[in-house]
Amino acid sequence: GAGVSQSPSNKVTEKGKDVELRCDPISGHTALYWYRQSLGQGLEFLIYFQGNSAPDKSGLPSDRFSAERTGGSVSTLTIQRTQQEDSAVYLCASSNPGQGITGELFFGEGSRLTVL
């Protein structure tokens, strides 16, 4: 497809289990972002990838969170030993900063995570 694709759209898991969330950015976009949005709240920055540079992990809330981006394209956000406070919508966005200083962020529909 032409847009940012995220999977799964919904994930229900038990406390203590690991989860993987996937993001397929727009083809050719060099920048990829992960955000977290709790119910009724704003977007919380998690991590940023740009080309082959080292990712900016400054927003990851704990060492249970990690992300990788393979081949400069698909990204996976992994949450280990999930806790109830991890319940949120995880949003992925991609952009092409080469078109401007920031470029327009294109967001996926998000992955809704519920930890029981």
Place this chain on the structure above:
Amino acid sequence: LAKTTQPISMDSYEGQEVNITCSHNNIATNDYITWYQQFPSQGPRFIIQGYKTKVTNEVASLFIPADRKSSTLSLPRVSLSDTAVYYCLVGGGNMLTFGGGTRLMVKP
């Protein structure tokens, strides 16, 4: 990082012009100002971006004063479908931080 401050919520009526102001006192020289719109259960959607003065597109205008410490998103003649959360975003490069957003409610 430039922190942004916006009103938490605003109410308007159909057909009115809505102006939402965002404060960003410590904006950096290279920072652009971008506004996004978010409907429930959807990811944010780009509305408009600017650096200084005025930018206009088919859906909105963005006014930025000379000191760039604030910006105003102007939505002409809003409709019920403009009910959403509007985010002001300041920055460039890596960490793009969203503020809390302004929840706009358009009433008939």
